Amino acid sequence: EVQLQASGGGLVQAGGSLTLSCAASGFTFGDYAIAWFRQAPGKEREGVSCISSSDGRTYYADSVKGRFTISSDNAKNTLYLQMNSLKPEDTAVYYCAATGWVEASFMPQEYDYWGQGTLVTVSS
Numbered sequence: 001e002v003q004l005q006a007s008g009g010g011l012v013q014a015g016g017s018l019t020l021s022c023a024a025s026g027f028t029f030g031d032y033a034i035a036w037f038r039q040a041p042g043k044e045r046e047g048v049s050c051i052s053s054s055d056g057r058t059y060y061a062d063s064v065k066g067r068f069t070i071s072s073d074n075a076k077n078t079l080y081l082q083m084n085s086l087k088p089e090d091t092a093v094y095y096c097a098a099t100g101w102v103e104a105s106f107m108p109q110e111y112d113y114w115g116q117g118t119l120v121t122v123s124s
Contacts, residue, residue, distance in 0.1 A: 002026035002113050006096045009118030016086050016122075022079040022096030022115055030074040033104045035111065036081045038092035038120075047106025048094070049081060054103040061106070063089075086122045093117040 008020040020036070035050035049070035050059045058070050069082040079096050097111040105111070 004096050004098065004113055004115035006094060006115035006118040009094060009120045011121045011123065012086055013123050014086060014088055017082070017084045018086065018120060019083065020081040020094055020096075020118060020120070022081075024077040024079070024096075024098065027077075027098065027113070028074065029072050029077055029079060029098065032098040032100050032113075033102060033111075034072060034079050034096070034098045035104075035106070036070060036079070037095045037097055037108060037111075038090075039095070039117075040092040043092075045095070045108045047108070050104050050106060051079075052104035053100070057104070059104060059106070083120070086120075088122045088124045091120060091122050093119050 003025045006022045012018050033053040036048040037045050039045040067085045071080045095117045096115040098113045099111040
């Protein structure tokens with residue numbers, strides 16, 4: 001059974017750091033594009049960061065460049081998102097996702113597998 005489980009969310013003050021994890025089962029991360037998305041109340045789900053399945057290149061939304069770092073441990077089938085210098089506008093439910101349809105994408109509709117999400121709340 002394909003399953004993704006995001007964890008590590010919580011309450012953090014602005015300027016702080018938090019690391020999210022996504023444990024996968026039923027498939028190997030190295031064969032899929034893997035990504036983090038987030039969705040704030042009343043807003044569309046947006047891509048945060050992605051790792052290409054073809055060459056391992058990483059991509060970031062402009063809003064998080066220089067602050068967030070995506071990484072994966074394929075031996076553990078685990079995806080990470082290190083978040084630094086957090087801002088209140090980073091508050092959202094964060095989802096990990098994977099797809100074998102494309103090499104890399106920030107489009108939610110192109111992803112097959114989703115975790116349940118973990119809530120990150122950044123206080124001001």
